[in-house]
Amino acid sequence: MADGVQILTSAQIRATESAAMGSGGTTGAQLMERAGAAVAGQIRLRWPQPRRVLVLCGPGNNGGDGIVIARRLHEAGWPVEVLALPEGPAPDAALMRRRCPVPVRPLGEAAWPAAPAPLIVDALFGTGLARGLGPDLAALLARAGETAAEVVAVDGPSGLCLDSGRVLGSVPVLPATLTVTFDSLRPGHLLDAGAALCGRVLVADIGISSFRPQPAQLVRIEDASLLAPRLSKAGGGHKYAHGHLVVIASGAGQGGAARLAARAGLRVGAGLVTLGPSRDAMAEHAAPPDALMRRALDSAEDLATLLSDDRIAALCLGPGCGVSRAGALLRVALEWRRPLVLDADALTALSQRPELRSLVHPGCVLTPHGGEFARLWPDIAARLAAPAERGPAFSRLDAARAAAVDLGCSVLLKGPDTVIAAPDGAAAIHAAQDLGWLATAGAGDVLAGLISGLMARGLEPFKAASAGVLLHAAAARRAGPGLIADDLPEALPAVLAGLGA
């Protein structure tokens, strides 16, 4: 498992909550009180001056949290209105309604305030959302969205599936300024539409973390400093001790993407990196860095000969390689059965060579973007593309996990919300919706080079993929707006120094 912050699905947080209650140390009403108090506290921190607030409550425990928020803000002198859907069977929420000092009026057209409140608390549905919002509710929320009010979502914006980050049904969701969730993040706070709809996400500790399922099966990776001990070269050692990486390069006239990958492999600390173009492209690939070694590789036999050197620790195949060249070398690369990154053209080649799929092994990391993923796994991609009607909806996380199990390797599904899945079910999410500048030619080649460089250094595939994504993002942040892919490897020394590696 990569180092990161544990993420729990809706089912897991429910189980955690049940275990906490089952221990006899707490009750559901106490948890609801803590949850509501935490949200009210965050509201008062963010908006220190009392203001009119409209609290929208649903039929379940999310609505119960809303009632606690209303009471807490009322007690603090805030002008509070509460509109609620008819009560469901949730006993704690019913208790909170009975204790509420603010009138709880039925949510509907008739009760909607004539003058819009500047702050709306969305406590309609949380982890219990089962389907899309009905049209009446959607219309009211659409109207709320037009008033430019600030919106605080309790657990998440209602209508958003917190397991997938997808909006259920075909009605729009009221985007939140701030989301306060409980105990831990849900996948939907980071994935897909969720990241933008949740606004800033805060996690409130409600005292149940010791009841979480262990070991963590899903983490958020965001803190590159956790990598420092793994990346350090303290203790020195021979260059071969840090791994020899081979990056397959193109035939003549196919560009320098592989050089970007190789440069990244060098910068991330592989002891040696050999670039392998075809013989007629050797001159094209003669440009710096001079630290790169070059070796002509014209055929699968040439590659097999090179890989028979035991000191070679990892292979990167795909960036700028050309689909037919990648296809010609793929079998040998897979039969080598050692650490291997398949990216770009190698993924397309694999999708065209189904007979090679059974050769993919746990030492492989596949790094598809959405299009490459759909070519390799059309059935899984079709599930992801189908409308999300019911919760939990099929997610990018589910897709990456299904793909990892299918081929028995680690799969890194690229995007602003990158998902990494190992065949044993371990997974990580890296959310970098703020890094729009990373959507640039060659950035993926650098990522493949980072991961394969880390694998050459001995990191196991899932950890290398996770660490590569973190370093890639950290380098992009350091290079800043205007970055081009060439800047990313060059930013790495400062990133690594900053981490104390």
Ligand SMILES: NC(=O)C1=CN([C@@H]2O[C@H](COP(=O)(O)OP(=O)(O)OC[C@H]3O[C@@H](n4cnc5c(N)ncnc54)[C@H](O)[C@@H]3O)[C@@H](O)[C@H]2O)[C@@H](O)CC1
């Ligand atoms: N799990 C935890 O650790 C805690 C959970 N709490 C709150 O409890 C929430 C979960 O509560 P619930 O499980 O009661 O679920 P919700 O309150 O999210 O919603 C469940 C209710 O909504 C109905 N429903 C679902 N989708 C609907 C739709 N589209 N239209 C109309 N009705 C719909 C269901 O039939 C059910 O009655 C969390 O989101 C959180 O806010 C907190 O009170 C305390 C701690």
Ligand SMILES: [K+]
């Ligand atoms: K909500």
